[in-house]
Amino acid sequence: MTVTPPTTADTPRTEGMNFYTRKWVRPEDLNANGTLFGGSLLRWIDEEAAIYAIIQLGNHRVVTKLISEIDFRASAREGDLIEMGLIATHFGRTSLTMKAVVRNMITRKSILSIDRIVFVGVDENGCAIPHGYSTITYDRDRMPQPRSEECGAGADA
Helix, strand or coil, rough: CCCCCCCCCCCCCCCCCEEEEEEECHHEEEECCCCCCHHHHHHHHHHHHHHHHHHCCCCCCCEEEEECCCEEECCCCCCCCCEEEEEEEEEECCEEEEEEEECCCCCCCCEEEEEEEEEEEEECCEECCCCCCCCCCCCCCCCCCCCCCCCCCCCEE
């Protein structure tokens, strides 16, 4: 289900975003200024984008190839709730490009936007592999297949 946040003068419409996640800003996420540390936010975005890429590419092995210019517009403080939205914008032969938008749900201000985040699906040796997709999936039809268990997992020891 896609949820479109309300639009205000400070919050651009994120219509079309089809993957949302929310985070609660905690004390360990703050910088010396008492606001959300940019590194924490970028870690969250990279992790959520990786999860989104895994689902869209059907491969549990994905790597971050590129994160374009990051435009910080506002911040968040302890206790604020932030919402991150992602949308696939382009499927390459081995890659997925997406856009990210983050907003503060308490202040309703846009925190940042990233126009391009590129993930590449790789094999067990780290080599890029074609995925064969060109459209977004909303089902779990591309979830990576379970890995085979080694050494008789599940057998009585």
